[in-house]
Amino acid sequence: MTHLKVTYDAEANAAYLYFTDPAAPPTKVAHMYPCDPDRVDGMINLDFDGDMRLLGVEVLDARAKLPQYLLDAAEPLNRGNA
Template identity: 60%
Template sequence: MADVRVTYDKTADAAYLYLTEPQASVRSARMYPCDPVDVDGMINLDFDEQGRLIGIEVLAASSKLPEYLLRSAERLDTEGP
């Protein structure tokens, strides 16, 4: 199973799932916001120049993602794990 880098800011309750190689420096060329009504929140999909999905931003992450994933995520806030 591949490792996916996940960052989490508890203060903002926002997480980001990186779907690229850890060493890769890939930039988002297009962002597609999922319909907030359909997903009951804000989830944005980032795509590269070739149309490949490179990342997923999840707002209100604590209500959308499993707790174990947020606990193991790289923390971006000052609270720590």
């Protein structure tokens, strides 16, 4: 089974779903494509590398957009200790 890394910042209500190999060195985002906030009723950003491979998805207003079980299982981000 493949495990998806998900982080969640409860204060910002923002989640990030990673589509990269956790064993590989981090890949720099070269292109960010914001989805139309009117069509998705919020803000969702798609991050791509230089070869246009999808690296991850940022979801703002995550509590309204993602299932609760995913947020419960996400790695919490504590901005106060960043």
